[in-house]
Amino acid sequence: MFEFKIKKSAKDSLARTGVFNTPHGKIKTPVFMPVGTKATVKTLSQKDLEKLDAEIILANTYHLFLRPGEALIKKMGGLHKWMNWNGPMLTDSGGYQVFSLAQNKEFSKNTNFKTTVKIDQNGVKFKSHLDGSNHYITPEKAIQIQHDLGADIIMAFDECAPADSSKEYFKKAMGITHSWLSRCKKEHEKLSKKHPASKQALFGIVQGGTYKDLRIESAKFVNEQNLPGNAIGGLAIGEGKKTMYKMVENVIPHLDLNRPRYLMGVGTPEDLLECVDRGVDMFDCVHPTRMSRHGAFFTKTGRFNIKNEQFKFDKNPLEKGCDCETCKNHSRSYLRHLIFENEISGLRLMTIHNVHFLLNLMNEIRVNLEQNTFKKFKNNFLKKFKHKDD
Amino acid sequence: MFEFKIKKSAKDSLARTGVFNTPHGKIKTPVFMPVGTKATVKTLSQKDLEKLDAEIILANTYHLFLRPGEALIKKMGGLHKWMNWNGPMLTDSGGYQVFSLAQNKEFSKNTNFKTTVKIDQNGVKFKSHLDGSNHYITPEKAIQIQHDLGADIIMAFDECAPADSSKEYFKKAMGITHSWLSRCKKEHEKLSKKHPASKQALFGIVQGGTYKDLRIESAKFVNEQNLPGNAIGGLAIGEGKKTMYKMVENVIPHLDLNRPRYLMGVGTPEDLLECVDRGVDMFDCVHPTRMSRHGAFFTKTGRFNIKNEQFKFDKNPLEKGCDCETCKNHSRSYLRHLIFENEISGLRLMTIHNVHFLLNLMNEIRVNLEQNTFKKFKNNFLKKFKHKDD
Numbered sequence: 001m002f003e004f005k006i007k008k009s010a011k012d013s014l015a016r017t018g019v020f021n022t023p024h025g026k027i028k029t030p031v032f033m034p035v036g037t038k039a040t041v042k043t044l045s046q047k048d049l050e051k052l053d054a055e056i057i058l059a060n061t062y063h064l065f066l067r068p069g070e071a072l073i074k075k076m077g078g079l080h081k082w083m084n085w086n087g088p089m090l091t092d093s094g095g096y097q098v099f100s101l102a103q104n105k106e107f108s109k110n111t112n113f114k115t116t117v118k119i120d121q122n123g124v125k126f127k128s129h130l131d132g133s134n135h136y137i138t139p140e141k142a143i144q145i146q147h148d149l150g151a152d153i154i155m156a157f158d159e160c161a162p163a164d165s166s167k168e169y170f171k172k173a174m175g176i177t178h179s180w181l182s183r184c185k186k187e188h189e190k191l192s193k194k195h196p197a198s199k200q201a202l203f204g205i206v207q208g209g210t211y212k213d214l215r216i217e218s219a220k221f222v223n224e225q226n227l228p229g230n231a232i233g234g235l236a237i238g239e240g241k242k243t244m245y246k247m248v249e250n251v252i253p254h255l256d257l258n259r260p261r262y263l264m265g266v267g268t269p270e271d272l273l274e275c276v277d278r279g280v281d282m283f284d285c286v287h288p289t290r291m292s293r294h295g296a297f298f299t300k301t302g303r304f305n306i307k308n309e310q311f312k313f314d315k316n317p318l319e320k321g322c323d324c325e326t327c328k329n330h331s332r333s334y335l336r337h338l339i340f341e342n343e344i345s346g347l348r349l350m351t352i353h354n355v356h357f358l359l360n361l362m363n364e365i366r367v368n369l370e371q372n373t374f375k376k377f378k379n380n381f382l383k384k385f386k387h388k389d390d
Numbered sequence: 391m392f393e394f395k396i397k398k399s400a401k402d403s404l405a406r407t408g409v410f411n412t413p414h415g416k417i418k419t420p421v422f423m424p425v426g427t428k429a430t431v432k433t434l435s436q437k438d439l440e441k442l443d444a445e446i447i448l449a450n451t452y453h454l455f456l457r458p459g460e461a462l463i464k465k466m467g468g469l470h471k472w473m474n475w476n477g478p479m480l481t482d483s484g485g486y487q488v489f490s491l492a493q494n495k496e497f498s499k500n501t502n503f504k505t506t507v508k509i510d511q512n513g514v515k516f517k518s519h520l521d522g523s524n525h526y527i528t529p530e531k532a533i534q535i536q537h538d539l540g541a542d543i544i545m546a547f548d549e550c551a552p553a554d555s556s557k558e559y560f561k562k563a564m565g566i567t568h569s570w571l572s573r574c575k576k577e578h579e580k581l582s583k584k585h586p587a588s589k590q591a592l593f594g595i596v597q598g599g600t601y602k603d604l605r606i607e608s609a610k611f612v613n614e615q616n617l618p619g620n621a622i623g624g625l626a627i628g629e630g631k632k633t634m635y636k637m638v639e640n641v642i643p644h645l646d647l648n649r650p651r652y653l654m655g656v657g658t659p660e661d662l663l664e665c666v667d668r669g670v671d672m673f674d675c676v677h678p679t680r681m682s683r684h685g686a687f688f689t690k691t692g693r694f695n696i697k698n699e700q701f702k703f704d705k706n707p708l709e710k711g712c713d714c715e716t717c718k719n720h721s722r723s724y725l726r727h728l729i730f731e732n733e734i735s736g737l738r739l740m741t742i743h744n745v746h747f748l749l750n751l752m753n754e755i756r757v758n759l760e761q762n763t764f765k766k767f768k769n770n771f772l773k774k775f776k777h778k779d780d
Binding site for chain 1: 472
């Protein structure tokens with residue numbers, strides 16, 4: 001179980017295709033994982049995800065811990081049974097959400113909850129963004145919750161320092177993240193021995209902000225834990241694309257070739273191509289599903305917004321030649337109307353197209369890697385794909 | 391075109407099965423028509439409606455007239471092409487919405503639009519509930535809009551008097567409705583001659599409040615117009631079920647046997663059974679789709695709300711044995727979570743079940759009518775179906 005087989009490595013790039021084995025099936029890499037925050041990929045049913053050929057989906061520990069609580073999900077047979085999703089799943093540790101949602105000043109202003117987050121060596125004390133209730137999560141607790149949820153891949157509990165922190169703070173946060181990783185590993189081993197039927201793979205997370213030396217130190221430490229996969233966290237939070245790519249370049253050489261590398265929270269078409277090229281195997285991002293609900297959509301020539309006046313009388317599908325359910329059935333003109341009216345059917349149809357676009361892009365990436373044409377494919381794609389504001 | 395063939399008439403009831411021919415296919419009656427207010431049945435795609443075997447769907451003239459406007463829809467090839475719905479369609483005339491939405495005091499309070507509605511013999515002046523803009527709709531205009539929209543069945547423009555009006559007012563409103571019906575008919579004939587390719591059937595609407603003599607007078611007048619179908623309007627607005635059934639009983643004998651009878655705005659399971667029994671062939675109602683979005687669902691033992699604590703750990707589908715997509719795939723426990731989190735996927739899954747429930751009920755009604763077991767089926771159903779508050 002959790003064997004990672006590299007199928008094909010590019011000669012002119014760090015990119016590779018592979019297969020990661022999980023108790024719920026094989027994941028073809030490189031892979032984009034749609035995010036199902038509250039045990040549902042927003043607007044889609046699990047039938048939709050099957051039709052979209054999603055290899056694996058995510059759920060968020062923070063949200064499910066607060067509501068409905070991991071005890072309910074455990075009682076219902078775990079996430080897979082409860083959701084009726086029979087493919088592979090991954091849960092994050094809740095670390096990122098504790099530090100982002102609970103620290104969200106904008107949110108705090110709207111709700112009058114004081115969303116203080118207090119970190120010590122042992123864990124994190126925070127208030128729920130839903131009702132201000134007090135919670136305390138330790139690395140052990142994060143693993144216990146994820147064992148109750150029962151996803152195939154679970155993540156270590158890490159401290160995600162704010163992007164504007166000092167190097168000193170990043171170093172301290174990295175130290176905490178490393179000590180928490182050791183505790184997560186220990187707790188995971190303990191629980192796995194206790195329940196040998198439950199098969200889950202724990203991934204560690206590299207931190208260190210935008211500091212090369214910290215990132216390398218962290219990559220080495222995480223890699224040494226010999227877990228089934230290694231993740232890179234704390235990027236895609238405003239450091240800029242070039243810096244993000246640079247950090248990936250710094251980290252990748254220190255993560256074993258024969259284990260999957262997961263870049264957390266990254267998922268625009270250009271980032272997927274650039275980071276596959278740099279040796280990343282797994283990605284997730286809420287952006288593609290979130291942007292769908294605001295009317296934005298991907299095409300091979302860039303990103304557009306359906307609300308734009310130019311689409312008012314447009315009888316074309318979102319993208320000509322696209323074989324998603326949305327493009328096979330509906331025009332831009334009709335979808336524009338649905339989005340303007342905030343019709344739920346429209347939000348779903350836009351999401352179907354954008355998730356299809358990204359999963360199809362990953363498929364094309366894999367096919368081109370197999371055929372030794374990845375670099376050419378990447379360059380052609382990026383030449384045509386003009387990122388536009390929406 | 392627009393031929394109505396009665397297949398089977400019950401011996402112990404006014405109920406019958408039939409087939410109504412339209413340019414977009416045959417409608418098996420008795421039929422329940424899901425409402426697609428803004429050219430979409432809320433939460434569902436047209437693919438979903440196909441899978442649900444919807445015989446015909448509705449769209450609302452008032453909403454589409456205000457946004458995006460009938461000119462856009464005409465330019466896009468009409469409602470069918472624009473929505474990509476290839477089955478039969480019906481548009482209402484906008485009459486009901488002008489008098490209900492534009493007169494909505496609750497709405498007026500929230501928006502500060504003075505939603506005055508001024509009726510004269512010629513037409514209705516009203517302010518849009520969206521932006522307070524001024525509009526004037528005459529019977530001719532209502533028909534012109536519906537010709538631009540292009541549904542198979544279109545409705546006459548009528549005055550829907552508030553339920554608490556005096557008999558004198560109902561009589562006056564009925565007189566206006568009758569004179570408008572003559573004008574609608576004339577305009578429809580004029581436009582149909584001008585565009586012989588456009589094939590649409592105009593239905594007249596019986597009004598008269600809860601006054602037997604007015605209802606009979608109105609039924610006679612409407613029936614004499616010899617239109618392809620007759621509708622009963624202005625009920626289901628708070629007069630109570632018994633009164634509503636009584637009014638249907640008063641009207642039906644005066645509407646020709648060999649033309650379909652459409653009871654507007656009625657669609658609970660018990661009302662469908664009672665009014666089929668009284669000779670009604672067509673129904674529509676927003677309630678089943680609206681209640682879905684509030685977590686309510688139908689079962690053969692009555693109506694429940696998924697938010698109820700009793701469903702928290704319930705691994706059963708909404709209804710055992712139901713073969714809708716929702717029941718085949720998801721438990722009450724999971725759906726309860728989705729509805730509590732206001733997840734869009736949950737709103738759609740609840741809608742799929744409730745629309746399936748009603749369409750399946752209509753199918754069972756038709757089958758039992760064919761087999762001469764309708765009365766027995768109706769009595770058994772109503773004995774088990776306990777309407778519960780949600």
